[in-house]
Amino acid sequence: MSFREPHELHKRRWSRNLGLGLVLAIFVSLVFGLTIVKVTQTPIQFPDTQATGDQ
């Protein structure tokens, strides 16, 4: 009773919307995974290790 019938457009585009949502979720997790790998492989260089000549 409280839920309305989904709009006809939402029914027609369901496959597209679901697919795009999954693709975006996968993309986000890939970039996250990439970040983790990159950071653990080469530890973050803190500025003061290189910036000795600046001051």
Place this chain on the structure above:
Amino acid sequence: MTDASIQTQGETGEAQFGDYVALLKPRVMSLVVFTALVGLLAAPGSLHPFIAFFAVLCIAIGGGASGALNMWYDADIDRIMKRTAGRPIPSGRVTPNDALAIGLTLSVFSVVMLWLATNWVAAALLAFTIFFYAVVYTIWLKRWTPQNIVIGGAAGAFPPMIGWAAVTGDITLASVLMFGLTFLWAPPHFWALALFMKSDYEAAGVPMLTVTHGRRATRRHILAYTFPLAALAIGLAFTSVGGPIYLAVAVVMNALFVRSLAEADSYKVEKRYFGFSLIYLFLHFGAILAEAALRPWGMGGW
């Protein structure tokens, strides 16, 4: 009755997700993934498995993007040819503008992500590949010269070189020869396809060699490519990616490849030759992969 007319109006261009995937030419993509992976694994040095996976994905998406751009530009001739009439744009499931947008977006994304994940050499090679296939081949040469296939094949030959560059960041003799293997393989492969699909290209007005110079000339061209291909394929055995397994495969496959050409012309023979050329390429790269896989145990290579 009225219901049917409303349906056709509302449903034109309402693409499903699978139609967008079809824009990326999944079957071509499988070849791209395989050769890129072989190039990546055969390269000296190593890449973190996750980055390797990500790099191959970027190369695959980049290849798919160039496929979408190709389908966007070629929709008019795809509509005429029987083999391609069912593609997403000619069949009316995806609008040309959607295909163009997807092609351009995925091109940029794949190149930038490959750059961030690996290095600029690999990213530049991928960008060049996409440009080469979508612009040089599809827009400039395909409808202009009977040598179109030669250039189109070059784009398909880049993936192992990109995979290699993703690891090493450079271009070496071995990676250039892996490029050359697919590059020289492509013309005989596609001309064999054209030989048993001749009428299709003719109707679409694409100047395939079979249309412009006839079947006999095409067969001579195939033969002319087979010998340098055999020389290069066997020569690759003596670079850093080769080894006894590869050498054995190359000698046997190239002997069979050259011999199969001596047979008489007929639809059946050409179709079989086309199928055999696919196995030919798969086994060559499979042998390079085997050499790379055995290396940790001190067995692969020379």
